[in-house]
Amino acid sequence: MKQSYYKSDSGDLGSILGQIGKADLILMITVNDRFEMQVKQLHDRYPDIPCIATTGHFYGNSLREGGVGIVAMSGVKAAAGVLRSVSTMPMRDIKEFESNVRAVNANSNNTVCIDFCSGNDAMTLAAMNAVLSRSGISLMGGTAFDGKVAVNGKVYEDACAYAIVRNESGKVKVYKENLYRPMDSRRFIASGTDRSRYFIGALNGKPAKSVYMNEFGIPERDISKQTFSNPFGKITGDEICIISLKEPSGNGLCCYRQVNDSDVLTLLEIGDHREIAAETVAKIRNDFKNISGVFAVNCAFRYLYFKEHNFLGEYLQSMSKLGSFCGFVGNGEHYNDQFINQTMSCVVFG
Amino acid sequence: MGLFGNKKNENNNVTDQYPLICIANSIKESKKVLAQKEVSSLEELRGIQDSFDAVLLRDEELKQKMDHFAEVFGSVGNSASQFDNVKSAISSSVSDAQAHMELLRQSSEAVKADFAEMSGIFTDLVASVKIIAEYTKNITSIADQTNILAINASIEAARAGDSGKGFAVVATEVKKLAEEIKEMVTQVDASIENVNTYTAKFNESIVKTTEALDKNMTDLDTANRTFDSINEAAGGADTVQMQIAEAAGDASAELAEVSSAFERIGEQYRTVSDHIEKASALGTTKSVLFENIDNMADQIEPLVKLQSGN
Numbered sequence: 001m002k003q004s005y006y007k008s009d010s011g012d013l014g015s016i017l018g019q020i021g022k023a024d025l026i027l028m029i030t031v032n033d034r035f036e037m038q039v040k041q042l043h044d045r046y047p048d049i050p051c052i053a054t055t056g057h058f059y060g061n062s063l064r065e066g067g068v069g070i071v072a073m074s075g076v077k078a079a080a081g082v083l084r085s086v087s088t089m090p091m092r093d094i095k096e097f098e099s100n101v102r103a104v105n106a107n108s109n110n111t112v113c114i115d116f117c118s119g120n121d122a123m124t125l126a127a128m129n130a131v132l133s134r135s136g137i138s139l140m141g142g143t144a145f146d147g148k149v150a151v152n153g154k155v156y157e158d159a160c161a162y163a164i165v166r167n168e169s170g171k172v173k174v175y176k177e178n179l180y181r182p183m184d185s186r187r188f189i190a191s192g193t194d195r196s197r198y199f200i201g202a203l204n205g206k207p208a209k210s211v212y213m214n215e216f217g218i219p220e221r222d223i224s225k226q227t228f229s230n231p232f233g234k235i236t237g238d239e240i241c242i243i244s245l246k247e248p249s250g251n252g253l254c255c256y257r258q259v260n261d262s263d264v265l266t267l268l269e270i271g272d273h274r275e276i277a278a279e280t281v282a283k284i285r286n287d288f289k290n291i292s293g294v295f296a297v298n299c300a301f302r303y304l305y306f307k308e309h310n311f312l313g314e315y316l317q318s319m320s321k322l323g324s325f326c327g328f329v330g331n332g333e334h335y336n337d338q339f340i341n342q343t344m345s346c347v348v349f350g
Numbered sequence: 351m352g353l354f355g356n357k358k359n360e361n362n363n364v365t366d367q368y369p370l371i372c373i374a375n376s377i378k379e380s381k382k383v384l385a386q387k388e389v390s391s392l393e394e395l396r397g398i399q400d401s402f403d404a405v406l407l408r409d410e411e412l413k414q415k416m417d418h419f420a421e422v423f424g425s426v427g428n429s430a431s432q433f434d435n436v437k438s439a440i441s442s443s444v445s446d447a448q449a450h451m452e453l454l455r456q457s458s459e460a461v462k463a464d465f466a467e468m469s470g471i472f473t474d475l476v477a478s479v480k481i482i483a484e485y486t487k488n489i490t491s492i493a494d495q496t497n498i499l500a501i502n503a504s505i506e507a508a509r510a511g512d513s514g515k516g517f518a519v520v521a522t523e524v525k526k527l528a529e530e531i532k533e534m535v536t537q538v539d540a541s542i543e544n545v546n547t548y549t550a551k552f553n554e555s556i557v558k559t560t561e562a563l564d565k566n567m568t569d570l571d572t573a574n575r576t577f578d579s580i581n582e583a584a585g586g587a588d589t590v591q592m593q594i595a596e597a598a599g600d601a602s603a604e605l606a607e608v609s610s611a612f613e614r615i616g617e618q619y620r621t622v623s624d625h626i627e628k629a630s631a632l633g634t635t636k637s638v639l640f641e642n643i644d645n646m647a648d649q650i651e652p653l654v655k656l657q658s659g660n
Contacts, residue, residue, distance in 0.1 A: 088648075089653050089656070091373055091653065092649075095369070122641060123645040126641070126646060130376040130642075187630075236635055237634055260641050262636075
């Protein structure tokens with residue numbers, strides 16, 4: 001497998017299209033203003049190559065907002081498709097999804113599903129994993145920045161563009177990186193939730209807003225900012241899925257992902273980002289003798305946090321030392337069946 | 351035909367219902383997993399109950415041991431506090447006292463010996479004074495004879511007339527001298543009398559002091575015998591001490607058992623804690639399944655509407 005990426009910080013797709021060599025799958029990330037145009041431009045140039053696209057900020061070993069990026073993967077067997085109406089019924093197109101999984105001869109060791117979603121991420125992941133989990137196939141992806149995705153030249157809203165990718169020459173593994181750790185051993189049981197609004201009414205029976213404000217001694221207006229330091233974590237067995245806080249709403253809190261009644265939450269605090277990033281690199285190096293490519297989705301909150309701490313450049317350089325490293329800044333991340341916030345999710349091809 | 355059966359009509363084919371079938375199967379699968387996890391949770395909870403029953407049983411055993419332990423150590427405390435330190439202190443004090451008494455005895459003996467020597471010296475002194483008194487008697491006698499001679503000399507000198515005047519003067523002087531000697535002797539006799547008086551008194555004191563010393567020695571002996579009795583009695587406390595040690599040994603054995611009981615309780619608590627940990631972890635995983643069931647079930651209505659053309 002070989003992964004190459006090409007980017008134009010000025011957003012000039014034409015200047016990089018000619019550089020793409022052999023490709024079995026193409027991913028494109030660009031801005032909303034140019035999305036439809038560049039999706040067509042790409043498809044016109046490579047009509048026979050499976051292609052999925054989304055809106056966001058592309059990066060390789062550096063990031064310039066407003067650019068366009070292309071990822072070309074060769075030495076893979078890929079099938080691209082779309083799940084429509086993902087806010088209400090992503091299962092609508094599940095048969096085609098299954099067909100695409102079968103089409104690439106998917107295997108848990110060498111196949112990954114890469115997805116770009118604009119709709120109900122959790123519902124969409126549940127639909128895809130209903131099929132993928134049968135074969136142990138992993139998934140990574142993210143949420144579109146501006147609600148648009150594309151598959152093979154066609155633009156969709158309220159849809160999930162996916163590519164089933166089998167590495168013909170090596171293995172595949174997905175990772176997630178969490179900068180946060182539990183503050184302590186306290187647990188908060190969520191109740192009074194509204195899944196459609198990503199709303200939490202109460203924590204351990206008390207109004208969620210006051211619980212959070214009292215915990216950190218902050219006024220209501222600082223709740224949205226506090227998520228950079230102290231988001232929630234949903235505990236699932238040994239895993240913790242970060243839930244970012246969006247804003248207060250009445251006596252409760254609105255988040256960036258769904259919270260359900262009886263979800264067990266904990267409060268998180270930021271760790272040492274340098275140390276954690278280094279651990280991720282070490283873990284990947286430990287798992288892979290040779291690395292063909294790394295494709296990663298970094299949450300917008302991480303992007304802002306790294307910028308604020310003058311760490312973004314250092315981070316991208318560090319990850320680029322693994323090999324061909326690229327990805328985009330998204331509004332939410334996907335890691336197998338988890339829809340998560342403030343996280344990095346990536347796939348590594350061996 | 352049922353909702354998920356192979357309903358055929360001219361406009362819709364079998365595959366229209368496929369998503370619904372998929373959802374139904376997914377829900378069934380989730381429910382099956384959920385049921386298994388629920389069973390596991392109940393087993394964990396039962397484990398918790400069993401562990402706590404064992405904890406309560408151990409706790410009762412511990413309570414009884416603690417009650418008995420308290421009694422035993424109560425008696426140990428009383429006895430030990432009375433005998434142990436006091437015995438050591440007594441023994442130490444007795445040793446010190448007897449050592450000091452021995453020094454006192456030796457000093458008294460030395461004093462008695464000194465007084466005996468002094469008494470001997472004063473006896474010699476008295477003898478010497480007696481001799482002096484004898485001598486003074488002789489001196490008085492001689493002075494009297496000298497006086498008589500001086501009188502006789504004066505008489506003869508008077509008989510001699512002028513040639514005897516010088517001799518009369520001498521005789522007068524001799525007479526005066528004899529008188530002065532008698533006066534001195536009288537004074538010496540008075541001094542000798544004083545010496546005799548003081549010597550008698552001193553001897554009396556020496557005798558009294560010697561008697562007092564003797565009494566002291568007798569008292570020392572008595573005290574020493576008393577201290578020996580004390581030591582003997584203190585030694586007798588060894589028996590009590592052994593009893594105390596035995597009781598303390600029993601208490602220690604009980605304490606060891608208590609400690610083992612605590613250890614067993616600790617193991618039970620740890621087991622309970624493990625069960626709770628596992629139950630909690632299981633509980634958190636169920637929330638994912640609930641979310642998946644909700645997300646799948648929520649799609650049924652819009653899919654049905656889509657397929658029915660609404």
